[in-house]
Amino acid sequence: MSRLLEGKSALVTGGGSGIGRATCLAMAREGARVTVADLPGPGAQETVDLILAAGGTAHAVAADVTDPAQVEAMVASAVAAYGRLDCAHNNAGIAAMHVGAGGQRMCDITQAAWDRMMAVNLTGVWLCMKHEIAAMERTGGGSIVNTSSIAGLIGLPGSNAYVAAKHGVIGLTKAAAIDYAPARIRINAVCPGYVETSMIREAMTRRGDSILSTVPMHRLGVPEEIAEAVVWMSSDRSGFMTGAAMPVDGGYTAT
Numbered sequence: 001m002s003r004l005l006e007g008k009s010a011l012v013t014g015g016g017s018g019i020g021r022a023t024c025l026a027m028a029r030e031g032a033r034v035t036v037a038d039l040p041g042p043g044a045q046e047t048v049d050l051i052l053a054a055g056g057t058a059h060a061v062a063a064d065v066t067d068p069a070q071v072e073a074m075v076a077s078a079v080a081a082y083g084r085l086d087c088a089h090n091n092a093g094i095a096a097m098h099v100g101a102g103g104q105r106m107c108d109i110t111q112a113a114w115d116r117m118m119a120v121n122l123t124g125v126w127l128c129m130k131h132e133i134a135a136m137e138r139t140g141g142g143s144i145v146n147t148s149s150i151a152g153l154i155g156l157p158g159s160n161a162y163v164a165a166k167h168g169v170i171g172l173t174k175a176a177a178i179d180y181a182p183a184r185i186r187i188n189a190v191c192p193g194y195v196e197t198s199m200i201r202e203a204m205t206r207r208g209d210s211i212l213s214t215v216p217m218h219r220l221g222v223p224e225e226i227a228e229a230v231v232w233m234s235s236d237r238s239g240f241m242t243g244a245a246m247p248v249d250g251g252y253t254a255t
């Protein structure tokens with residue numbers, strides 16, 4: 001059977017752990033040559049090593065999605081390595097706890113926490129898309145998948161800045177999908193529910209049972225289950241899909 005992303009050049013931010021790593025591995029398995037981007041540290045290279053060990057093609061790039069020059073260099077690195085950019089998964093993100101705002105209501109969070117959340121989870125996606133789209137336009141099209149969340153579709157308690165940023169990602173996805181449909185660039189969002197990664201560990205320790213009781217499937221997702229959706233949304237098999245926000249959430253938003 002032919003592979004879904006045979007020969008494509010794919011870029012994944014936050015590729016050094018969790019959902020991003022699983023997507024890098026799944027994309028490589030499906031034949032993509034993968035640029036694995038993440039903050040400086042061992043994560044991205046570890047993902048690359050896993051891909052190379054499985055016979056795939058990948059290289060690592062250190063890039064902070066809040067830094068315009070680093071984002072530009074990240075996209076340039078993908079194009080330099082593989083000649084073009086066909087697929088991008090804008091997935092890097094942080095949780096409320098990372099900005100010291102875990103469980104806080106709107107009036108209790110600091111402006112610094114709000115600004116940091118927006119910088120990484122919303123402006124970071126915009127910045128990546130800005131450079132990715134420019135690269136894709138040069139070669140006649142492509143497919144972008146942004147990681148939103150169930151928090152992009154509904155409100156969640158004690159996560160207001162995260163919820164606002166993830167709703168923003170969906171708005172950005174829809175508006176960009178319309179703007180760039182004529183350029184043959186499809187842009188969609190994946191909306192994971194609760195997934196077993198480092199991001200969710202603290203919340204599970206604090207209120208694991210109450211979280212699971214709200215999920216119809218009564219379990220966490222695993223990163224590979226999000227990755228499979230991203231691979232399909234990145235591939236030509238989803239050719240008529242653009243501007244969509246697809247939940248992969250064990251039924252959470254169906255209730």
Ligand SMILES: NC(=O)c1ccc[n+]([C@@H]2O[C@H](COP(=O)([O-])OP(=O)(O)OC[C@H]3O[C@@H](n4cnc5c(N)ncnc54)[C@H](O)[C@@H]3O)[C@@H](O)[C@H]2O)c1
Nearest residue numbers: 014017018019039064065091092093149192194195197199
């Ligand atoms: N785990 C969940 O339950 C869940 C649910 C819905 C959405 N998400 C979203 O999925 C995405 C991936 O999260 P995850 O669960 O795999 O968590 P994770 O913490 O394992 O991965 C996040 C990755 O983003 C990277 N990152 C953070 N800030 C960055 C920056 N400024 N520049 C570049 N990279 C940066 C981190 O280094 C890390 O590798 C995030 O956007 C998150 O909001 C996660």
